[in-house]
Amino acid sequence: MEFTESELERYSRQIILKEVGGRGQYALKRARALVVGAGGLGSPIAMYLGAAGVGTIGLIDGDAVDLSNLQRQVLHTTPHVGMPKVESGRQLLEALNPDVRVTTYQEPLDAGNIMTLLPDYDLVLDGSDNFGTRFLVNDACFFARKTLISGSIFRFEGQLATIKPHEGHPCYRCLYPEPPPAGLVPNCQEAGVLGVLAGTIGVLQANEAIKEILKTGETLANHLLIYDALDMTFRKVRRPKDPRCPLCGTAPTITALEEHHVSCRL
Amino acid sequence: MITIRIPTPLRSMTGGKSEIEGKGASIGELIEQMNADHPGLKDRLCDEQGEIRRFINVYLNEEDIRFLTGKDTPVKDGDEVSIVPAIAGGAHD
Ligand SMILES: [Zn+2]
Numbered sequence: 001m002e003f004t005e006s007e008l009e010r011y012s013r014q015i016i017l018k019e020v021g022g023r024g025q026y027a028l029k030r031a032r033a034l035v036v037g038a039g040g041l042g043s044p045i046a047m048y049l050g051a052a053g054v055g056t057i058g059l060i061d062g063d064a065v066d067l068s069n070l071q072r073q074v075l076h077t078t079p080h081v082g083m084p085k086v087e088s089g090r091q092l093l094e095a096l097n098p099d100v101r102v103t104t105y106q107e108p109l110d111a112g113n114i115m116t117l118l119p120d121y122d123l124v125l126d127g128s129d130n131f132g133t134r135f136l137v138n139d140a141c142f143f144a145r146k147t148l149i150s151g152s153i154f155r156f157e158g159q160l161a162t163i164k165p166h167e168g169h170p171c172y173r174c175l176y177p178e179p180p181p182a183g184l185v186p187n188c189q190e191a192g193v194l195g196v197l198a199g200t201i202g203v204l205q206a207n208e209a210i211k212e213i214l215k216t217g218e219t220l221a222n223h224l225l226i227y228d229a230l231d232m233t234f235r236k237v238r239r240p241k242d243p244r245c246p247l248c249g250t251a252p253t254i255t256a257l258e259e260h261h262v263s264c265r266l
Numbered sequence: 267m268i269t270i271r272i273p274t275p276l277r278s279m280t281g282g283k284s285e286i287e288g289k290g291a292s293i294g295e296l297i298e299q300m301n302a303d304h305p306g307l308k309d310r311l312c313d314e315q316g317e318i319r320r321f322i323n324v325y326l327n328e329e330d331i332r333f334l335t336g337k338d339t340p341v342k343d344g345d346e347v348s349i350v351p352a353i354a355g356g357a358h359d
Contacts, residue, residue, distance in 0.1 A: 040355070131354045154353035155274045176352040180321040193355055226350060231284055235348065237325045240333045 007099060011053050024214045025053060029099075031213045032056035034121040036109055036137055038085040039063075040198030041127030041151050041205065043075035048206035049125075050093045050100045054213070057093060058121060060105040061085045072195030109133055111140075111257040118144040123212055125149045125205050131179035132259065138163060138172035139257055142247055147212055148172070151205040153193055158201035158227040161239060162208050162220040165248040169221040173254075174242040197229050268296060268341050271348040279307045288347070293324060294337035296347060311349065321352040 003011075003025070014020045020028075031054050035042045038061040046057055065076040065088050073085075080088040086104035093102050103120075107113065109128070114136065118124070124146050126137045134152070141148040145166035152159050165171040204225070211217045226235045246253045267287045272280050280286055286303070290296035301308035313319055317337075324331045325348040331339045341347065 129355055131352065134354055152353045153355045157274045157353065159350075159353055175323065177320045179354075180319070180352065224350070226348070228284065236328070237348065237350070238328050238330065240330065242332075 007053070010097070010099075014052065019214060019216045024216075027213050027215075028053045028210070029055040031123070032058070032121045033209060034058040034060065034117060034124045035127060036124065036133065037061055037127040037129060038073075038075055038089045039069065039127060039129065040072040040153065040193065040195070041202040042089075042125075043073045044199050044202030045125045045127055045151075045206050045209075046075055046089060046093060047096065048203055049209060050097045050102075052206075052210060053097065053099060054209075055099070056101045056103065056121075058103045058105065058117065059086045059089050060107065060109050060117070061089075062106060062108040072193065072198040074199070109137065111136060111259050114140040115144065115257070118146055121146065123147040123149065123209055125151070125209055127151060127202065127205070135172070135179050136257065136259065139247055139254060142166070142171050143257070149205045149208045149212070151201045153197050153201050155192060156194055156197060156229040158197055158229070160201055160204050160208070160220060160225040160227070161223070162212070164221050165241075167221070168241070170239050170241040171245060171248045173247045174245045174249075175224060175239055177242075177246055194229060197227075200227060200229065267343060269346045270296070270300065271346065273349055273351055275351060275353075276307065276310055276349065279304050279310065291340060292337065293326065293331055293339045293341060293347065296341060297337070323350045324348070325350060 011025050015022060015025050033049055033054050035046050038059050049057055063085050065080045065083050065085055067081050069076060075089045075092055084106045086106050090102045090104050093100055118140060124141055126148060128134055142165050148163040150161050150163055150172055163172055208219060211219055222239055223236045224239045243250050270286050270288050272284055288296045288299055290299050297308055311318055311322060318324060326339055327346055
């Protein structure tokens with residue numbers, strides 16, 4: 001493993017941690033992480049993974065930066081309003097850490113492209129904003145045997161889990177077998193979210209990813225973390241593997257990718 | 267008394283409260299009593315057959331009741347019950 005002088009200096013504060021060391025830093029450098037959504041969760045995820053020296057970061061998002069995004073999507077800056085989010089994100093990440101290779105996909109993630117992207121990555125961080133993508137990412141990661149770090153937020157509440165069914169742990173459908181019907185989903189535009197909440201959950205997703213790469217610490221592979229920013233509570237509940245899971249159970253009914261069209265609107 | 271944690275999307279049914287107290291011998295009884303105190307709450311939690319919806323989990327302390335005995339799961343004084351629906355926000359929310 002070889003590092004340049006500037007790499008040794010840049011990462012010195014984490015290389016001295018015995019859980020990281022030179023070996024861990026090298027693992028980070030070799031790691032390839034796909035970040036789904038360059039928004040509220042994707043911003044802190046990509047920035048902290050990039051700052052930590054994760055060697056390859058993929059960003060997929062079809063949207064452009066909007067002024068109303070900047071309250072929480074800290075990957076983007078005011079001069080980048082109107083620019084594709086993945087391009088804006090690439091520019092910031094490259095300025096933050098030129099050692100990181102940023103690969104961008106300016107398109108929404110869907111059943112047509114996900115299986116071609118996954119082979120190029122070791123793990124996936126889901127920061128998507130809708131149930132359709134969330135279930136699609138879970139199913140695709142199951143079929144491709146990729147570790148998934150799932151985070152989601154709603155108003156003042158966040159949820160976080162590490163999904164590794166290929167190592168005997170539960171998948172997202174073991175937790176929630178199917179997405180809610182459209183009529184029961186709150187309107188995304190009106191839901192609102194605290195910017196800091198996206199930061200909290202996104203940073204925790206980055207933390208889970210780094211532990212996966214370093215193979216250290218306790219992960220959320222068998223738990224769900226629930227954060228309430230108003231009550232200031234973190235709760236961890238057990239998340240068992242469901243033998244009746246439609247995806248990873250003993251008699252699966254889902255054997256191929258399917259698109260879920262769950263509208264945001266009531 | 268049993269403490270019931272109400273998730274953000276359902277707090278409109280509980281006057282904004284994040285925690286309510288309930289009584290009952292089982293999760294099912296607790297839901298009936300919650301519905302008596304906060305009419306309409308059961309419809310949000312349960313489908314037409316009265317089963318808890320598949321995108322909503324109910325935890326007794328740390329355990330998902332689907333892996334215990336579902337709505338028949340017994341509860342006792344001092345237990346904490348949490349209602350945890352799937353949430354999806356991230357990129358835009
Ligand atoms: Zn499963």
